Amino acid sequence: MSISGLGPHGERAAPPERVALLPQDIAAVHGLRVALVMHTLQSDWARQCLSGMVGTFGDCGMAVIDVVDCGFDAQVQIAALDRLILEAPDAIIALPVGNAVVAQAHARVAAAGIKLVLLDNVPTGLLPGKDYAALVSTDNFGLGKIAAEALADHLPQGAEVGLLGYDADFFATNEREIAFWQCLQLIRPDVTVYQARFATIAQAGAAACDLAARHPELAGMFVVWDTPAIAAETALKAAGWTLPMVTVDLGREAAISLAGAGAIVAIAAQQPFRQGVAVAQTTILALLDRSPPAWVALPGIAVTADNVVESFQTVWRMPAPREVLLCRKLVR
């Protein structure tokens, strides 16, 4: 599948194959130290990405000396980065939880001579090659397009659609949001899109209900990732609303909903394990001063009920949950 988006500075995407490692690369980084600063460790995506990173570093003889769960809190991330700078690892991989508020803390990492590789988000103003070595993300613009194309098939003529976005300045979710409404209106100009935003996952359910109450004719909804989508689905169901939903990330609960138990009709899936491997390889190339590409992008996968089982296996490298298999009548 091709990459349809551009990088945070308009870069063309480099495929993950571009950061493949040679035996001599692996030998050269043996014994180096790396720290990981994640936005959260509470999601399936984060755990699987972490697994890809830690496994790859293990294969290459590198030590992961710290894994920080920032809990989506900018101040926690700033404190963690400043603490890690004193620890002086050879590299830090971070997923910035915000934009301007965390920009300087990330800039301090490279200024301290530590290689910084970013996941999914680049605070505005940070430059590749100077403030960070590379960004590794999914093609988030492509994810938004996949979601729009999938939802379009479930909408009646002249439908109203809700877009539940994340109320933070975040490259990945901004790209999904822009791509979703642009693509939907190009392929379904009869559709009207209404949007609302949530600042925390705890608010997602209430935001979805509020949006549905303001626009009672809503015939579908896009939520920018799966955890708030499940929160929205649960809250909408409790309030008596049922409408087809699309989202991003094939988390366990979302997969069960998609398989037939819930309102989710399609998912644009990322490949977190593969992304974890790619970011580890990119970090190793940066440590060897091999000029990694500014943006390494992985394509998204379009998942429907028909391919949810095999997609789950592809994405998570493990069997689909029993609930999914039951819904798909693959077990009794």
Place this chain on the structure above:
Amino acid sequence: MRKSDPSLTQANAARGKGRPRIVETAGPSLADILNLVRTGRATTRQEIERTSQFSRAVVADRLGTLTELGLVDESESGIATGGRAPRLVRFVAERGRILVATLDQTALGVGIADLSGRLLFEHHEAADLTAPAATVCDRLVTLFRWIVDRHAAGVQLWGISLSVPGVVPGPVPGIADTHFLDHTPPILPSWEGSGFVETLTQRFNVPVWMRSSVETMTMGELFAGAGAGLQTMLFIKVGMRIGAGLVIDGRLYRGAQGATGLIGALPVQGANRTGTLDAMAGSEMIAQEGRAAAMSGSSPVLADIQRRGGEVNAIEVAQAAQMGDAAAIEILSQSGRLIGQVVATLANTLNPQIIVLSGSIAQTNDILLAAVREAVYGASHPSVTRDLRILRSQLGASAGLAGAAMVATEAIFAQLFLRDWVMQGTPVAHPAFVQLVAKINTMPAPTPLPLQPPAI
């Protein structure tokens, strides 16, 4: 920040009775003082008095006015050097926002900046600029509206600045080069009579500025990239067209017609043929040679891409070169050598402190940069190359957005332009712009947008 207070205004008016504080004559000194603060040349009242040579009373009076207009802030204290700590005078860059866009042959970038030219948000997506002008304009408007909703709620827009893939006509006699556009220049054939600029002016009620992509990228590199703080820079953009931006004495040099640096039109000689630099070293040639290498099998990486149904474009060739593909390396080296020959001529003429290579092909691999370096160092006078640095841009397409923001801020705060709006507190109230809006409003209404951003 001191807020505008009617009683304060009255008090200032009473204080000014009998003194030379006349609205009509305050404009020039207000503009001078605002620009001293904005550019950081003066940060306290004492520095303003010393640098501007205005009296203490005039400085106090003008700062009072600028504070009321929300353009400067004196709420912070500086470091004491013996007595009481001086009040710092700070330009309020958050007072307004500039919408910026880069329109490239294959990509569209949009963003928003504060009045210091600092980008607050940017987004890039693939686009086809050969589409009808109205389609491109509609897409731009919907993206701008999305940005305004997310990043400028409650803040006034002060301008739009566009970076376009063609020469933007230079100064017209009698009109400053920094003046905003009052019509759509025919940058592309489909733009003739399209009302592109007029539509943006009307929909956002702000003046529109426009420069070529090479000019905006040069400006971006000068203010936010490798050229920051330098006086002489040569900027080379390598794409389908190859162009140069010249910075002399810290300012972008535009030439008589705004057509500086069209080096792609120069004839060069390759291994067995002659052609323009664009044709012999640009991305079309790189892609063409790459496809030939894929077909002949001399490039295993490109042949593999083609076998899998992928398109071999210049970026693929550049990435293959970076991955060590010998045929791709040779294609990029040949392109770099030809570009380097021309750049060496410019370097010997201009004696720059730095040469910055940009464009997605230059940024995707090291081969082109290495070949340009080799050619320039080999063909230049030792005095020229002694301290010369040849770098690859780190800003990427952001250079165009950052530069477009600087084009707008430089124009908004250009002394002559500023004097005519500063008393109103916003360039949107500039008499010439008010006239333009009135004129555009008498024109037929633009057609409704096919794309609408999501409603709240």
